[in-house]
Amino acid sequence: MPSQPLRQPGRAAVAFVFVTVMLDMLALGVMAPVLPKLIVGFEGGDMERAAAITGLFGFAWAAMQFLASPVLGALSDRFGRRPVILLSNLGLGLDYVLMALAPNLAWLFVGRLVSGITASSFATASAYIADVTPPEQRAAKFGLLGAAFGIGFIGGPALGGLLGGIDLRLPFWIAAALSLANAAYGLLILPESLPPERRARFTWKGANAFGSMALLRSQPALFGLAAASVLMYLAHESLPSMYVLYVMQRYGWDAAAVGLSLAVIGVGSMVVSVALVGPAVARLGERRAMAAGLACGAAGFALFALAPVGWAFLAAIPLISLWGLTGPALQALMSRRVGADEQGRLQGALGGLRGITGMVGPVLFTQAFAVGIAPAIGLGAPGLPYALAAVFLALALVLGWRVTRSGRPEAAPLPAIPPG
Structure with missing residues (x-):
């Protein structure tokens, strides 16, 4: 049966969860500019070998997310x-x-x-928000978590580049200080959201990465929404894996132009997450908000693929930003379909799915790009990776709409809840 909110914690507790997600992403982001340089140094300047090892590091991190997210989610259902x-x-x-x-x-x-394991707390943070938020308000709160994710994603690499210019090890020390300070602060102000009487029994069969998927298969609508989520996560992987190569190869952009355009995408997504998710769900309901976001995302990626010049590519960024409506609405739809003692398992399973797409997506899209530009093949289609992403989102739209057509009806939309 669907879960109900347990109690409203203080604003400081909800803010802490927001800051936790932001600092997790900020701490990860500060390493992005310096980790490859450290690897190059350890390999004596051998760029080819360093590139291969960097790819292995990324794959291993995503694999740990796949394995650890369901376990941490299940542990939170058992111990809080x-x-x-x-x-x-x-x-x-x-x-x-x-x-x-x-x-x-x-x-x-x-x-x-270890970072891939410990950075899997996003699933538990999402479960915390589901515990203390009425179902009709969850999409807006999940949107705020998405904004925290975006702030860290934008600010982390910029801060890491600045600190790395002083010392390649300094970003790691700053990331450590942020995470440890956040843990100490949370020890003082974070209350428990899941009381003992609503906790579930922990079993390794249900907590392992494959066993956790049994929860997603427990209802046809939940399984369909999870499949739509996989398609959405996979499409998202086209941005970090392909964006820089694509705009440099097709439009000849330099590093400054690439960085500025990525910042615009990040800011646009944050604005949608903070300011538009709540009103959109209040007006449209979760199902239609999900569909609107997927439609915008598919159109935006199609324009990315087809844009012959840079300004046309930039014109698609507002559509990509509006795609940010989808994630919170999907999460809210799925959280309605599980009990209070299963929110951690649900979010952990979704984190595991993100891990899978994090392993598959970079290979899929970089190979599609290689095929699209290969002279021997002759396609002359550098936009092939983003055309593929558009197809994934279109399929997610069809699937998500169909599986929610005759499922449990949504609660009537309520007025948007102000952030905080």
Whole structure:
């Protein structure tokens, strides 16, 4: 049966969950500009080998997300959200200390594996919000978590580049300080959201990455929405894996233009998450908000693929930003279909699906790009990766709309809830 909110924690507790997600992404982002340089240094300047190892690091991190997210979600259903969130913050901070001190590539790789495990707290943070928020308000709150994700995604690499110019190890120390300070603050102000009487029994069969998918298969509508989510996550992988290569190859943009355009995408997505998700769900309902976001995303990626010049490519960014309506609406639709003692497993399973797409997506889209521009094949279609992303979102739209057509009706939309 659908879960009901347990109690409203103080504003400080909800703000802490928001800051936790933001700092997790900020801490990860600050490493982005310096981690490849450290790898190059450990490999004696061998760029070819360093590139291969960097790809291995990325794959390993996504694999740890796939394995750890369902386990952490199930643990939070059993022991509560608070200890899992706090221990994740503590573990992440200590792991950054390990990477800051890493004397060789092997230790750096171990640190990256641990980072993939401890950075899986987004699932538990989402479950915390589901615990304390009425179902009709969840999409707006999930949108705020998405905004926190975006702030960290934008600010992290910029901060990392600045700090890395001083010392390549400094970003790791700053990331460690942020995570440890957040854990200490949460120890003081974060209340538990899931009381003992609503907790579930923990079993490894249900918590492992494959067993957790049984929850997603428990209802046809839930399974269909999860499949739509996979298509959405997969389409999203086209941005980090292909964006820089694509705009440099097709439009000849320099690093400054690439960075500015990525910042515009990030800001646009945050504006949608903070200011538009709540009103859109209040006016349209979760199902139609999901569909509107997917339609905008599919149109935006189609324009990315077809745009012959840079200004036409930039014109698609507002549509890509409006795609941000989809994630919170999808999460809210799925959270309605599980009980209070299953919110952690649900969010953990979704985190596992993100891990899978994080492993598959970069390979899929880079290979599509290689095929699209290969002279021997002669397609002359550099936009092939984004055409593929558009197809994925169109399929997600059809699937998501069909599986919710005759499912449990939504609650009547209510006025938007102000952030905070």
